[in-house]
Amino acid sequence: MNRVYNFSAGPSTLPVEVLETARSEMLNWRGSGMSVMEMSHRSKWYDDIIKKAEADLRELMNIPSNYKVLFLQGGAWTQFAMVPMNLMKKGKADYVNTGSWSKKAISEARKYGKVNVVASSESAGFTYIPELNPDTFSRDADYFYITTNNTIYGTRYTKLPETGSVPLVADMSSNILSEVYDVTKFGLIFAGAQKNMGPAGVAVVIIREDLITDVQPEVPTMLQYKVHAENSSLFNTPPCYSIYICGLVFEWLKKLGGVSEMQKINEEKAAILYDFLDNSKMFKGTVRKEDRSLMNVPFVTGNKELDAQFIKEAAENGLVNLKGHRSVGGMRASIYNAMPIEGVKKLVEFMKEFEAKNRV
């Protein structure tokens, strides 16, 4: 059986070239006589791997030297706690509620300080990104928190809030490296790897140095940014193999021309799908046009049985994991960086055929 087109929201498809390299290096990494999984994290070899991964990510995102790049465990969920535990010095932060993940971040932050929800699109089922009025922002907040792309609902910010001297913190889990961001606009960016970077089990944190400070001693050592920053992500044994795979993905992305090239391809991929949705009589996008994600494309037929039939038949045709999140229903095509344009074209082709066959 051949490889499928995997539209999973995460963990998600990886570039075939990356998997092929990982396969060829599995028993013997570049003459070392061992797998990367077997390497001491203190070895010269592994040091090269993690340093190169960091350097490539810095190059790809144009990360200035006054930012640290950390590879941590525990995913975005651990960041939901680490951000307030490390950054809430005055005990107050602004959050925008644009979906499930924002809500989780908000409820976790409330354990550690006052959270001001400046805007929310919850009452409309998170189908858009709310307008943000800087007059409603707290001037004395420790930080201002957004989720740049909302995996479940398929929305994304097309412009960043102007937060002045208040550091902007972003959960970029589902669209990091998919479009060009100016890192200097952020105080902290974090992202779980399992969508656009590599396997689950590692999260990247990009943090401006002035935000790395001593914290209350009750904060677990492993949840202190300072500890990891001072030890270049080698305070404890890092998730070595996952970082290695991320490094291969970064190399792949560089070869492809970097993030600006990737963005063009992503815009092209998304346009193919959205254009079809806008013209289909059967399938409809669920999100306000201006806020559409380049990564996650939810759509429905309006008929649950038809949705189920579509998902089933698509899978039979090698187009898998198209079921929407249980909170939205319908379908969702996650078309991250590693989804080739051919996959999107095949999906649209199949949707056309399905529509023709099932016309009422």
Place this chain on the structure above:
Amino acid sequence: MNRVYNFSAGPSTLPVEVLETARSEMLNWRGSGMSVMEMSHRSKWYDDIIKKAEADLRELMNIPSNYKVLFLQGGAWTQFAMVPMNLMKKGKADYVNTGSWSKKAISEARKYGKVNVVASSESAGFTYIPELNPDTFSRDADYFYITTNNTIYGTRYTKLPETGSVPLVADMSSNILSEVYDVTKFGLIFAGAQKNMGPAGVAVVIIREDLITDVQPEVPTMLQYKVHAENSSLFNTPPCYSIYICGLVFEWLKKLGGVSEMQKINEEKAAILYDFLDNSKMFKGTVRKEDRSLMNVPFVTGNKELDAQFIKEAAENGLVNLKGHRSVGGMRASIYNAMPIEGVKKLVEFMKEFEAKNRV
């Protein structure tokens, strides 16, 4: 270049069969059309993988049904915080200080309550396991904490402390699955995977159900055992690929005859090395005989230049990572489950030759 014999203390050598399976399944796991790295953690396939890993571990360790098995991120270091944050209800625990890792666990626990160090071998450089006198144990402790095997110093407990109704908590990172333990003697066992189970990035926690309780809300959600137990390790995206590799290691160990068979092999491997050390005029073990580890064997020549020469020449002969931990010096051979007996024999052969060539 061929594979080397890798004596690294962790991450460490894995069974070749496991790496070969991982390699063959890299691009297409059993007809799924995708790598395990690309699979949704909510998929039927991944559910089979994680459930089988758990079932096999339960079988291997004979884990009773009133214990939960959790696959968590953050390694042993995160457990150093999770154990006191979740278990210190009365605010007091007994710890035995048998090395670097115990010390770290102690200092982390002190953030959350009173720690009573009932015994320590620190003044003797941790070269033995101290005698334990139950009269010195706190009757009202929330738990009693030990490190069953001390990776850096090469010591291990050969009998467990009698803690009565106080739950015994063990960091078993460096000898889990290497010898038979009676799980019912413990309240909680944890172990980072990267020595005897799989790649870095996942830790196994085996916890008696009555110890899984609600905790203070300030404990980060990700650090609450209850959250992970209630969600069968799928509260958030787990380190999927690392768990898959652990599963392959568990299968390998079952095929080999399970832990009791593995223990016999480990005893045989260790005996080969210790017998040589006891008879060598050049190399000496550094640990009290009764407390010698089956997993980590530190030794010295007594001459730093000779140590360095040995380590260098051994590496040139495909016997790598024999350098001792910086706090002990000399050499250390970590001979975990996956180190074949041939590797140990080759090492001893090489030590004999080296001794003959460098006789004073």
